[in-house]
Amino acid sequence: MSDERSLNPAELAAWRAVVESSQRLFIAIEDDLRTSSGLSLADYNVLVELSEAPGRRLRMGDLATRLIFAPSRLTYQVGTMEKRGLVSRQPCPDDRRGSEAVLTDAGLDTLRAAAPGHLRSVRRHFVDDLDAADLAALTKIFTRIDERLTAARAESR
Amino acid sequence: MSDERSLNPAELAAWRAVVESSQRLFIAIEDDLRTSSGLSLADYNVLVELSEAPGRRLRMGDLATRLIFAPSRLTYQVGTMEKRGLVSRQPCPDDRRGSEAVLTDAGLDTLRAAAPGHLRSVRRHFVDDLDAADLAALTKIFTRIDERLTAARAESR
């Protein structure tokens, strides 16, 4: 647009709205999840990813990528969930460096118990405020941003 | 929409797109800021808030609210910035319980040095992908979400 050194008011307003509101949104939804199920959003997302994966299991690296977690963070995260019996860890059959996180039955039960409340929370704080056009716009915009980021990341290697 | 227990595909797609992409977006922009200026996004935002405040100073509580920081987190954050000479802390004149964070000249210089690069980064990863309609849509949507959250928070007290 104008000066490439700064942002015009419309650009700045959009950027600040996204930064601040998304922050508050995630906090509100995580608070709901914590009080209704005792799970953190990270816990929940691990359970979702594993439950959707074939064999209810994923390589640590895959899981880390999907969750956008640094490797050591995932090691810790899965460690705490293992202690609580939600997942177990198994050595990877074909690659002995690797290990897999596996969803336990208890983990699946926990997810099933937590999901309705969480989805209700997402609906209440997010979806209910939006019409179909809004949803489409958000999906388009954030998908595009993500593609660009991925492309940029690929370049810088 | 349909079943109030879950989300339909369009709703789920929008939610996941926002969660994942915004995450990656913030990480990318913070990485840029870190390498170009050595500041974290939290550092930067503190500097921005103080620079825009009358007298370049804010009560700790106000600052915490604007940054969406828990009080003790802000105490720590300002502590590290004080060590680096970016801000100073002064007792609040009219309320002896309180203290104010004050932007130092060095802090302002640091902000001025960091801002162009940061804004360029925001432009590159975010603004450049969007047209005026996208920006307006984002501003509208996230402002609405924020209003609802604030209303909900007010209710629950």
Place this chain on the structure above:
DNA sequence: GGGAAGTTGTTTAAATTTGAAATACCCCGT
């Protein structure tokens, strides 16, 4: 085959974030 080079995960220590409790103070009603 042998080893250099690259992967995958974990470990460690340090930095950050959280949450509860402590501290210091304000303000209102008596």
Place this chain on the structure above:
DNA sequence: ACGGGGTATTTCAAATTTAAACAACTTCCC
């Protein structure tokens, strides 16, 4: 003026996150 009930910020310990250094494999390429 005094007590009780808030409010503002810090302190402290525990939990989480990060970054760097490792250990154990795999892969490539000769």
